Amino acid sequence: MTGQFEWSMWSIGLAVVTWSIVIGALVVIPFRRSPAAAQGWLLLFFFQPFAALALYFLIGDARHPKWRRERIKHVPGLVKRASQDIPGDVSDAAASLPPKSRTAARLVRSIGQLPCVAGNTISLDADYNRVVDRIAGDIEAARSHVHVMFYILQDDEAGNRLLSAMERAARRGVKCRLLIDAVGSANHRGAIMRRLAGTGVEVHLILPWRIWRRATRADLRNHRKIVVVDGLVGWVGSQNMHRMEYEPNTFYREVMARVTGPVVLELQSVFVGDWYLETDEDISNQDIMPWPEATEGKVRAQVLPSGPDHPDSGIDTLFTDLIHAAGDRVVLTTPYFIPNEPLSLALRTAVAKGVKVTLFMTATTNSFFIDHAQRSYYDELLYSGVEVMLYRERFLHAKHLSIDDDIALIGSANMDRRSFELNSEVTLVVYDAGVVRQLRRIEDDYRAKSRRLTIEEWEKRGFFTQLAENAMRLVSPLL
Template sequence: MDIPSEVLGWSWFAAEWAIRLAAVVIVPYYRSPDAAKGWLLLFFVAPLPAVLLYFAIGRSRHPRWRRKRVKALPDVIHRAMRDADAAIKKELAELPAELTRAAHLAEAIGSLPSLGGNAVELEPRYEAAVLRLIADIDKAEHHVHLLYYIFADDEIGGAVLEALVRATDRGVTCRLLIDAFGSRRFRKGIEKRLKGTSVEMRIVLPFRFWNRATRADLRNHRKIVVIDGRIGWVGSQNLIKAESEPGLVNRELVARVTGPCVAMLQTTYIGDWFLETLERIDGPELFPRPLPHCGETVTQLLPSGPDYPDGRIDDVFTALIHGARERVAIVTPYFIPNEALLTALRTAALRGVDTHLIVSTRTDNKLVDLAERSYFAGLIDAGVQVDLFKPKFLHAKHLSIDDRIGLIGSSNVDMRSFELNSEISLIVYSREFTLRLRQIEEEYLATSDRLDRERWNARPRLQQVVENIARLISPLL
């Protein structure tokens, strides 16, 4: 029997509105206001496609099997470092009163304390950073732990793989984690290079759609190196040639860390390895005792992501900006802020803080380019100095506050890093470090274009419209 077209039309109409009303009830739960607004807009414009997309990537939570493993993490890490607990407690840092709030917030989110006795070196030179990493691997005696979002089998990644093979040939245990999405183009090449060697490689969150299904959009975006429990590397740089795309040459910044903070980097790696393999890495060599005392710098490691439900990295960014008294500088390749962070930047500038946002003139994502530019006018009007870096793709990710606090890591200033990606950040409570970070920021500014209100507001009206449309969906990027 044929169903009248009028009945079909009303049924379709009723189904769409049922979906919209259900979305109003369901979507805001466990989601930031910005992300909720983006999803609700999509549901009201295209209800049925929104349902399909929502079931695929709509919740910033890992599947149940993964959450079950996360619950076991505290025990896994405690067992691994049980003999080092006393040594770590001796390095707990006492910070000045004006820094303790930030440290407490970071500890509440990542469960890791601030530790003294560290040395931190910044390396802004792309090839030099890789050569120094290889030199550290060539001196390894017990273990090398690497985790990278993008690990290529090109001349950069290949040179590191060769160093790992050399290390295993002399009896060093080498473990490598690479993200299934970020390194998808290079996985087969890496597996071919490592075939027949003793390097242990695992894929982070490989794509599955049935047993132990995974989410394609929840990724491990960290860049971590731990060597013999004594040397750590953290920052923005992946292991891929600088010109990762034709005409797009990356500018990066990484930090080489020695001292007790490396133990915290080690715990993060142990946790990530367990989540992928269920293998509990253990042994006294993981945490040298006594912990090496390499300097006077106080540092704090901050892991964040869907596995850390008590807070997000943007909470720390926002709190640090609100606490600034003289100067704030954010360097990020992708700027898609939430309202809280945007307000923090505007109010910092309005209360007289020298406030800088440094982004790249060109990135590898056109839609993000459009969306982030929609935020510039409001920032400029509030007095934020917005600078577009010209020579290369500025992929570095760091934040400096006054001359007291510097933060460097893998996290972008966007909703993906805030809600979806596993990230790692190093907070450094040091005047010397922060001044060095500011020196690097000044180098960026020397080759950047400062946006002024009149010139920016004079850009074509059509361009402004397209940017504002991109902004509407920016929480979903």
């Protein structure tokens, strides 16, 4: 009898705790979250309340810890000071843009603070190994400083080219600073730190995971890829610094932009802000923000930093706005596609208005969960008329968007919640028909190596495949 009573009390106690967790989740979870994200969390709390509670404490709040948020408050002023040397005659470039581009430029500046600037030269490069060689070559020519930031940096064939060039530059007296993400570069960060010790290259980890003093979040990462040489040459895009075959039998395809002109100073400003966040050191000064003696380029562009350090609005706001503004064509390339509702609606609405919308994606991702989650969005896209092209040759890791014939976005952001809310990203926004033509040639090559997914093929997938897609769809806002 006593045993039955104790068991009954344990059962009642467990039920009270379980329902307290669920009711608490109903109160807390919907606050300042999208309906989709709230739905994903609440489903998890209803089915696995204790596991959900532990997971929520780890990654539930898409904000940095308090100490980091306090430091972030200083970044806008620091970035503004770092970019204030850009002369007004080029920083007012948005005024001469066509209405659609001018509106976009105002939105980009509102989100990321950096203006549209004229006088740039921008070349796109989709040759993986050539990009590595060209970046190393630019570093070899450095005279003043080299600033490098990568989400993934490995001490392999590609990483060695970069690190060796930085080591040689440091021996010449060039000031070299390197930031690598502590989680993205986890496999090689120790070896890199040991290799660079005593070389003159100053290296810091971005957000090393800690659960005690100055705690950090493991899921809030810096996903940016930036190289700045002497404040005169910059690189930005999707490519990390590792060999092309990053995973066994998985060869990456990327797109990077090499930039010269005033927009390089905007990439420099982003690096200055990230360096401050990791070191509490303000490195902004006129030596690293040189104004080029002659701006031979004619391209108008601006840089958009986004992420938890810019919490008021994200890169998805720009994507959605530009798709709504498109009049003729939208081409979107991403390895990971888990859109929020506004972005998904924008794509469907564009098709309804007569805009040709093409989505290039890799045929198979490197994640079972993401692969099935993003497939769950194909149905509505295909039936609305979006052209879904599955790239077959390699793992298509490039991230870019072209709107009509005059706007191009190249950067580090995927089309998923992680890039929209959790990762620090950087995007180069270009208002130039010539750069769009460069991107079109790359997109044409994708098309030649892709197959179009048809509604007929899509409807033939099996029951268990559909079941996996639907299950992953429910939790896709958490991926």
